[in-house]
Amino acid sequence: MDIEQIKFDEKGLIPAIAQEEATGEVLMLAYMNKESLKKTIATGKAYYYSRSRQELWLKGGTSGNLQEVHSIRYDCDCDTLLLKIHQNGVACHTGERSCFYRKMAGLDNAETSAPTGAEVITSLYKVLLERKGQTDDAKSYVASLYAKGTEKIADKIAEESGELIEAALEKDNKEVVYELCDLWFHTLVMLGHKDVNIGDVYEELARRFGLSGIEEKKSRKKN
Numbered sequence: 001m002d003i004e005q006i007k008f009d010e011k012g013l014i015p016a017i018a019q020e021e022a023t024g025e026v027l028m029l030a031y032m033n034k035e036s037l038k039k040t041i042a043t044g045k046a047y048y049y050s051r052s053r054q055e056l057w058l059k060g061g062t063s064g065n066l067q068e069v070h071s072i073r074y075d076c077d078c079d080t081l082l083l084k085i086h087q088n089g090v091a092c093h094t095g096e097r098s099c100f101y102r103k104m105a106g107l108d109n110a111e112t113s114a115p116t117g118a119e120v121i122t123s124l125y126k127v128l129l130e131r132k133g134q135t136d137d138a139k140s141y142v143a144s145l146y147a148k149g150t151e152k153i154a155d156k157i158a159e160e161s162g163e164l165i166e167a168a169l170e171k172d173n174k175e176v177v178y179e180l181c182d183l184w185f186h187t188l189v190m191l192g193h194k195d196v197n198i199g200d201v202y203e204e205l206a207r208r209f210g211l212s213g214i215e216e217k218k219s220r221k222k223n
Contacts, residue, residue, distance in 0.1 A: 003034065003037060003038065005074075005078050006034075006037070006074060006078055006079075006081075007077065007078045007079040008033065008034065009079075012033045012034065013031045013032065013033055013049060013051070014031065014032055014033075014037075014079060014080065014081055015029060015030075015031055015079075015080050015081070016029070016030055016031060016032045016048065016080075016081040016082075016083055017029050017080070017081065017082050017083065018030070018046065018059075018067060018083045018085050018087070018091065019082060019083065019084055019085065020085065020086070020087055020199050021070050021071075021084040021085060021086060021199070022086065022198070022199035022200075022202035022203055022206075023118070023122045023198065023199055023202065024119075025097075025098060025122070026098065026100055027085070027087055027091035027092075027097070027098045027099065027100075028091045028092065028098070028099040028100075029099070030048040030049075030059075031048060031049050031051060032047070032048055032049055032081060033049045033056075035049075035056060036048055036049045036056050037072075037081070039056065040069055040072070040083075041072070044068060044069055045058060045059070045060075045066055045067065045068065045069065046058070046059040046060075046066075046067035046069050046083060046085060047059070059091075060088060060089070063089065064088065064089060065087070065088050065089035065090055065091065066088045067083070067085040067086070067087055067088070067091070068085060068086040068088070069083050069084070069085050070084045070085060070086065071083075071084045072084070086197075086199055086200075086203065087197070087199070088197070089197075097129075118202065121184075121188070121198070122198060124185070124188060125188050125191070125192065125198045128142055128188055128189055128192045129192050131143045131146065131192075132146050132192060132193075142189060145186075145189050145193075146189070146192070146193055149193075150190075150193060150194075153186065153189055153190045153193055154190070156186045156189075157183065157186045157187055157190060160179065160182045160183040160185075160186050161183055163179045163182065163183075164176065164179040164180055164182075164183050166179075167179040
């Protein structure tokens, strides 16, 4: 990217959108000037420009919720940036993962396509994380698992693993798929309980893609 091609506004700023690379989730909108853009490129960490304080700021410099920048794109008019990032923790100062957590009324009845592929996992995980905030665990199976803690969730994973093995050995593929979904569901519950970023899972799978089993095991020993 040639910074000289970027069109900063009359105040020397340009809007920058941060998007989780692994999931495609849009996390926040902030502004950059030429200095913060250069610093972001140089460090691999997201630096923005505060219009209120009129100074550069490192995203997560205080909270620890740093943004690791993997790539930067710009639009056809060269006046908007898109940062493909890995978000550590949450992006929003309210404690929400994304700053775009509210919806405008009036479009709730619009037709939407069902999520597919990895989108299903991501969407399900978001719902599971929302259940963590529920205090009435009598009305939510997931909330009740969170309330009972790691040992109970681990017991469910072990139980579902056994049922998957039994289905694979003795039943048809439809039953295998059914039991696998149960297992995946409870492993996602465990990830949510441990506050694991689902993007980290996608990144680890992507890292392993293309590696032979022998190479992958060697990389574990090095780490």
